[in-house]
Amino acid sequence: MTNFKVVDRQQLGKQYFTLTLEHPSKMEKIEAGQFVEVEVAGAKDVFLRRPISIHDVEDNRIKLLVQVVGKGTRKLAELKTGNTVNVIYPLGHGFSITGQRPLLVGGGAGIAPLLHLAKSYNAKGVRPTILLGGRTAELIAVKEEFREYGELLFATEDGSLGEKGLVTQHSRFAGDYDHICCCGPTPMMKAVARYAREKGTSCEVSLENMMACGVGACLCCVCDTDEGHKCVCKEGPVFDIRKMTKWMKN
Amino acid sequence: MLEVKLDKLTLKNPVMTASGTFGYGEEFADFFDVSRLGGIVVKGTTGERRQGNAYPRMAETPSGMLNAVGLQNVGVETFCKEVYPRIKEIDTNIIVNVSGSSIEEYCKVAEMVNELERIPAIELNISCPNVKKGGMGFGTDPNMAAQVVEAVRKVYDKTMIVKLTPNVTSVVEIAKSVEGAGADSVSLINTMLGMAVDVEKQKPYLSTITGGLSGPCVKPVAVRMVWQVAHAVKIPVVGLGGIASAADALEFLMVGARAVEVGTANFIDPTVTVKIVEGLQDYCERHGIKDINDIIGII
Missing domain, CATH: 3.40.50.80 (Nucleotide-binding domain of ferredoxin-NADP reductase (FNR) module)
Known part of the structure; x- marks a missing residue:
């Protein structure tokens, strides 16, 4: 859990915005495909954190690309440069970065x-x-x-x-x-x-599912894999399709 | 200063985790030293592996959430063989939440867990609202509750905490019944049965239609029930329901809980439990309290 500082915010059309967040010191290594759980402060009807995928990483900064889809992301859209935001990162496991083409x-x-x-x-x-x-x-x-x-x-x-x-x-x-x-x-x-x-x-x-904890404890965000229910937050969000026959069919 | 006793168990402090919100403890080891807690109640464990309910299993609600996980777990055999060796060195009380659909299943799990040297207690879950058979069915009828507790008592000789549901007319009646049947302690409350509707899609948010409500929204109900039960039984009471701060924990202790469990708040702040431990320490220092037991049950 880290308090990041908002160092840039860009509006991209009506639905999207980016937040560039700066870590106070040295960031942990982040794999492509990992995500963060962002605290939504000051919204009285938002209880849980929001999982947001990591768009870009540079030195001690991460950039989030956020689509406004509900009350949580609507509140996050109000963040301004200079604000502090509490983030749990990096979560889940990312892409394997294999292949030449x-x-x-x-x-x-x-x-x-x-x-x-x-x-x-x-x-x-x-x-x-x-x-x-x-x-x-x-x-x-x-x-x-x-x-x-x-x-x-x-x-x-x-x-x-x-x-x-x-x-x-x-x-x-x-x-x-x-x-x-x-x-x-x-x-x-x-x-x-x-x-x-x-x-x-x-x-x-x-994959993307509604989440609560983000660390594989609550078992709320499960998807149907060939090996049974797996947490999108912990065993995913990136899944190899060899284990996803059931998911693919439904 | 913070040490409390729960039957034969000694807790270094009254703060434990609530089952189903803290995995097997390992999930939180990246965030803090989990052995600083008074106890860890691990995921509900059944006789066989369970897949749980279909997605969606969760809905956010004002100051809380509904869940309908449905006891997804690896089953008691895999727990004993694979999970227990990984967690048994954690230097605190590891308590297994024992769940089932029949008295036989509860007994099977309890009997196997009884053999695990580093598990000093079980929490008998007769209050899960999210399974079709058993679960809360045992916890809403005083006779059924007594029957399952008596049966498990015969095969389990360490500390047995019985977890009660709030979804009853009189929680005191159930608490007295399980006390009479041999429970060493009761914990309450499990989640409250609730429901939420997505009006855009014109259907319930949960695949199971109803689910268990938890979070700060249930806390006043939980405090009231703990107060009622603590005054009606002699065995120690563990309080839970919406605890997210040391002040919340203190409310439960003051109305008679010997220890507390922290649940849903772990999802918002994975370090909340250890912050509560520190907050209790700070409270005692500020108020010149030498022993936390001095404030337990003062109301």
Whole structure:
């Protein structure tokens, strides 16, 4: 548990904002795909912390990309530069950073962990293909920041950016990749996972469920894996699809 | 200064964790030295492995939350073989919460846990609201409660704490009944049966429709029930329900709880229990109290 200082806040369209938080000293190492539990102070009807995925890491700073979806994130959106925010970090286990020709697929708020992920691949000398999707261009909250770290492609349902259609319909989706990492809406992740399974490509998905503790104690955020209920917070949020046959089908 | 006794157990301080909110203790070892606590009540353990209820199992509510986990756990055999060796060196009282759907199941778990040298006590859970069979069914009927306690008493010879449900007309009646049946202590309250509806989706938030309410919202009810029970039974009472600070813990101690358990607050602040220990120490110093037992049951 650490009190971080808000050093930057950017509004990205109507629904999204980023918070850059500074650790008072040296931060623990953060894997791409890990998340934080942020305390929501001063909101009388918000009781629990909110799990937020880590978008970017630099020295002693983390950047969170947040979508306003309810009363908790609405309150977090009020944070300003200079405010202090209590954070439990880093939580869960992240992506394995395997493969030489990886495809990173993100949709909606699910693009958040992909920036740190792309950078983590770069650190291993690998330049990933990054495919970001959304209903409209505006709903892909972060775009150009990715360009430096891989080949950047877009798919939008209204055709306002990149190819028109879903990420799975993109002409480059069915390429020669040796690993796929995916984070986004559940139907999108299931479609990507089913494709990877059929093609025999290894694939990891990053799930999101409502959480309480964030450390695997309360057993509230479970998902259905082939090995039974697993905590998204602790055994995930990143899961290898080899263990997710049941989840994929439902 | 903070040492208390619970039957044969000596607790270095009155602060324990509530079952189902602290895993097996290991989950919190990254945050602080868990041996500083008076006790750790580990996850509810049943005769066989249980998958628990379907997601969603949790809903946030004003000053609290509803859960419907449904006793997901590895089962007593795996607990004894795999979990116990990992946690037995933790230098505090490790207490196993014993759950089941039948008297036989409660007895099976209690009997196996009785063999574990470093487990000095069990908390018999006759109050889980989230399982279809057994659970709270045993805790809402004084005769059923006595029957399960008597049966477990025959196979378990260490300290038996019986965890009571608030979802009854008279908690005192149940407490007296389990005292008569051989319980060494009672802990209360388990969660209160509740429900919440997502009006946008026009359906309940929980897959099970109803679930157990916990958190600060239940505290006044818990304090009242602990006060009633502490004045009605001779065995020591463990108080829980919405404790999130030393002041909250003190309320329970003053109305008669010998020790307390901290539950849902662990989810907000994983170090809250040790802060409560420090807060009790500080309170005693500020008020010139040499022995915490001096304030237990003053109301």
